[in-house]
Amino acid sequence: MDDRGRQKHPRGLRVQKQYFTFAEPPHEMVLESGARLGPVTIVYETFGNLSKAKDNVVLIAHAFSGDSHVSGLYEGEPDDAGPGWWDSMVGPGKGVDTDRFFVICSNILGGCAGSTGPSSPNPVTGRPYSLDFPMVTIGDMVGAQKALLDHLGINKVVAVIGGSLGGMQALEWSVRYPDMVRAVIPIATTMRHSALAIAFNEVARQAIMADPNWNHGDYYGQTGPDMGLAVARMIGHVTYLSDQAMRRKFGRRLQDKKDFSFGFDIDFQVESYLRHQGSKFVQRFDANSLLYITKASDYFDLVEQTAVGESFQDLGLTKAKFLVVSYTSDWLYPTYQAKELVQALKRADRNVSFCEIEADCGHDAFLIPDERLNNLVRGFLDGVAGK
Amino acid sequence: MDDRGRQKHPRGLRVQKQYFTFAEPPHEMVLESGARLGPVTIVYETFGNLSKAKDNVVLIAHAFSGDSHVSGLYEGEPDDAGPGWWDSMVGPGKGVDTDRFFVICSNILGGCAGSTGPSSPNPVTGRPYSLDFPMVTIGDMVGAQKALLDHLGINKVVAVIGGSLGGMQALEWSVRYPDMVRAVIPIATTMRHSALAIAFNEVARQAIMADPNWNHGDYYGQTGPDMGLAVARMIGHVTYLSDQAMRRKFGRRLQDKKDFSFGFDIDFQVESYLRHQGSKFVQRFDANSLLYITKASDYFDLVEQTAVGESFQDLGLTKAKFLVVSYTSDWLYPTYQAKELVQALKRADRNVSFCEIEADCGHDAFLIPDERLNNLVRGFLDGVAGK
Numbered sequence: 001m002d003d004r005g006r007q008k009h010p011r012g013l014r015v016q017k018q019y020f021t022f023a024e025p026p027h028e029m030v031l032e033s034g035a036r037l038g039p040v041t042i043v044y045e046t047f048g049n050l051s052k053a054k055d056n057v058v059l060i061a062h063a064f065s066g067d068s069h070v071s072g073l074y075e076g077e078p079d080d081a082g083p084g085w086w087d088s089m090v091g092p093g094k095g096v097d098t099d100r101f102f103v104i105c106s107n108i109l110g111g112c113a114g115s116t117g118p119s120s121p122n123p124v125t126g127r128p129y130s131l132d133f134p135m136v137t138i139g140d141m142v143g144a145q146k147a148l149l150d151h152l153g154i155n156k157v158v159a160v161i162g163g164s165l166g167g168m169q170a171l172e173w174s175v176r177y178p179d180m181v182r183a184v185i186p187i188a189t190t191m192r193h194s195a196l197a198i199a200f201n202e203v204a205r206q207a208i209m210a211d212p213n214w215n216h217g218d219y220y221g222q223t224g225p226d227m228g229l230a231v232a233r234m235i236g237h238v239t240y241l242s243d244q245a246m247r248r249k250f251g252r253r254l255q256d257k258k259d260f261s262f263g264f265d266i267d268f269q270v271e272s273y274l275r276h277q278g279s280k281f282v283q284r285f286d287a288n289s290l291l292y293i294t295k296a297s298d299y300f301d302l303v304e305q306t307a308v309g310e311s312f313q314d315l316g317l318t319k320a321k322f323l324v325v326s327y328t329s330d331w332l333y334p335t336y337q338a339k340e341l342v343q344a345l346k347r348a349d350r351n352v353s354f355c356e357i358e359a360d361c362g363h364d365a366f367l368i369p370d371e372r373l374n375n376l377v378r379g380f381l382d383g384v385a386g387k
Numbered sequence: 388m389d390d391r392g393r394q395k396h397p398r399g400l401r402v403q404k405q406y407f408t409f410a411e412p413p414h415e416m417v418l419e420s421g422a423r424l425g426p427v428t429i430v431y432e433t434f435g436n437l438s439k440a441k442d443n444v445v446l447i448a449h450a451f452s453g454d455s456h457v458s459g460l461y462e463g464e465p466d467d468a469g470p471g472w473w474d475s476m477v478g479p480g481k482g483v484d485t486d487r488f489f490v491i492c493s494n495i496l497g498g499c500a501g502s503t504g505p506s507s508p509n510p511v512t513g514r515p516y517s518l519d520f521p522m523v524t525i526g527d528m529v530g531a532q533k534a535l536l537d538h539l540g541i542n543k544v545v546a547v548i549g550g551s552l553g554g555m556q557a558l559e560w561s562v563r564y565p566d567m568v569r570a571v572i573p574i575a576t577t578m579r580h581s582a583l584a585i586a587f588n589e590v591a592r593q594a595i596m597a598d599p600n601w602n603h604g605d606y607y608g609q610t611g612p613d614m615g616l617a618v619a620r621m622i623g624h625v626t627y628l629s630d631q632a633m634r635r636k637f638g639r640r641l642q643d644k645k646d647f648s649f650g651f652d653i654d655f656q657v658e659s660y661l662r663h664q665g666s667k668f669v670q671r672f673d674a675n676s677l678l679y680i681t682k683a684s685d686y687f688d689l690v691e692q693t694a695v696g697e698s699f700q701d702l703g704l705t706k707a708k709f710l711v712v713s714y715t716s717d718w719l720y721p722t723y724q725a726k727e728l729v730q731a732l733k734r735a736d737r738n739v740s741f742c743e744i745e746a747d748c749g750h751d752a753f754l755i756p757d758e759r760l761n762n763l764v765r766g767f768l769d770g771v772a773g774k
Contacts (some may be wrong), residue, residue: 033649135649195633210614227597246582262420264524
């Protein structure tokens with residue numbers, strides 16, 4: 001994802017980061033791998049007001065490089081600061097209406113935007129975990145979110161909503177805590193990575209691990225694998241776009257000159273854009289977090305997890321209504337994969353709506369302000385929670 | 388491209404490398420950039436016999452990582468050695484019938500399989516050119532092939548045939564030397580790179596240039612940018628496959644174990660495959676050649692080069708018949724790009740046949756033995772040269 005969704009914020013929703021720490025040793029969190037992790041800190045932000053009955057909660061799960069700052073501005077930021085990554089969707093009167101819903105978004109376990117991850121201090125050594133951080137799964141990320149909700153005294157959510165990796169978390173919520181979730185909106189996501197998606201993730205990991213500054217993950221406090229991380233980001237970024245969008249946005253236009261350089265400087269605008277995306281990402285993201293999160297997404301497999309023969313047992317246990325959304329030009333998680341999800345839900349006799357949105361922007365389309373998605377989400381939430 | 392096209396050779400076509408050197412200083416080759424290069428050596432191989440009238444020549448242009456060894460075995464190789472990269476297409480009785488045609492294939496200028504490229508000695512310093520090698524274009528590659536044909540006394544070719552980057556060379560031949568070319572078969576190629584294709588090339592270049600061992604191109608005689616080159620190859624390799632082919636070939640199958648490693652070792656077969664492709668490539672390819680050749684392909688633009696307003700002037704000058712071939716699952720140079728070529732040729736009032744082959748193997752489909760392509764090529768050549 002890039003920052004295209006971040007527009008100037010018109011209304012002045014102000015938020016602040018909050019922190020919740022649990023799983024203090026010796027009561028560590030037991031991960032899906034069997035490893036133990038603790039303490040675990042989750043950073044989160046809330047938007048709107050929690051009802052007395054605590055029955056108006058909407059949980060937003062962020063995508064790979066997202067964070068808890070889904071909407072609005074931080075307290076003290078100037079009015080023209082860039083708002084959260086889904087500001088077009090979440091706010092007063094928007095698709096997820098914060099005048100009505102109490103919205104929670106937390107940074108994922110394994111991330112690097114405030115929640116515990118490989119760059120966090122290992123309580124045993126006092127130094128960053130680095131590769132001693134245990135592998136975490138989508139299930140573990142969701143488990144940590146559940147601990148946060150327990151802490152907040154919330155035992156029911158109107159909906160879990162997420163795009164891409166966030167959609168995987170939303171799906172995981174529906175089968176892991178079926179009694180808590182009334183509705184799920186998985187957007188531009190998949191029940192499991194294709195070989196193509198794994199391949200791109202693996203190449204991105206290799207780009208980082210090929211950088212000598214990666215130093216087997218042990219680079220904190222010194223120069224990190226910035227070059228490798230930038231290349232990894234460029235690879236990812238191309239998969240978030242589409243052929244059509246790139247033709248429209250860049251075509252073969254040259255950057256700042258009239259003819260070719262006949263060298264290895266930037267010739268085309270698309271080259272400049274990619275290099276910029278790469279170097280910008282290095283400023284804000286931890287290379288080890290990229291390794292852990294991409295691996296978690298590769299491991300995620302709702303089919304293997306929930307299917308018994310042709311039936312989807314665990315999906316059948318969920319009481320949630322589903323709104324599945326895909327985009328015509330998303331080639332990372334193409335519509336056929338959304339349809340596989342819809343079919344699995346139908347085979348499990350679940351209540352599911354499906355919408356494929358015509359858009360030429362590729363996988364990242366869900367991050368781009370689009371009234372069609374807002375209307376879809378608003379209407380669906382109305383159906384779930386009543387008008 | 389990988390080695391899937393290389394099957395055991397059944398008939399025993401034996402070839403040897405031949406070398407032609409020209410543009411000895413002070414009579415250097417003048418490149419499209421204006422730079423001068425000389426001497427230039429081109430390695431080539433020939434298959435079949437040249438007719439007395441020298442009128443049975445078919446020129447094969449290889450793709451990005453190919454070489455002059457299009458078919459057969461080298462003299463002295465054991466019978467079970469892997470044959471050339473298009474052995475399924477070129478040989479006695481095959482699509483390009485060497486009992487009938489005199490086939491020539493040369494390694495491209497800028498390459499690293501015997502022809503002059505960045506790893507060749509710079510006559511000024513006696514050391515490899517490295518980045519002092521001038522930028523070469525598809526036009527320059529074709530110019531060097533023309534010098535080779537002049538040397539062989541050949542002034543007419545029945546057909547120029549090539550896939551991918553080879554297809555660009557074939558197209559370039561048709562407009563650069565219109566009087567020499569009777570037919571052109573561009574396969575799985577494009578009139579110009581899309582922003583997406585440039586993006587993937589740029590990321591591959593960045594992967595190499597991010598490797599400290601690249602050392603601004605000056606790595607000959609010491610450890611080269613093997614890690615960066617391997618990552619670059621993995622990126623390229625993914626673009627040569629297709630979602631469908633990867634699902635069929637790898638799916639989510641695990642490599643040599645029953646469960647996840649919960650670490651960064653290889654879990655999935657597709658990861659193992661990619662790492663293998665990367666490290667195999669490092670053994671045979673020069674990183675600087677990758678930089679030069681990808682840039683040449685990004686620069687190639689037959690539209691800009693030949694179009695005046697809506698008409699395609701230079702294409703109209705060619706006397707060649709065209710057979711344009713694309714593959715349904717090629718997303719690097721998708722069928723819509725082949726159709727743009729066909730439409731440009733039609734607007735220029737050229738004789739053009741077009742075939743989109745249904746195949747799920749992605750861009751590399753043209754390298755995989757397929758009787759449909761062989762029959763197409765054979766039939767088309769019959770039409771051009773008479774039965």
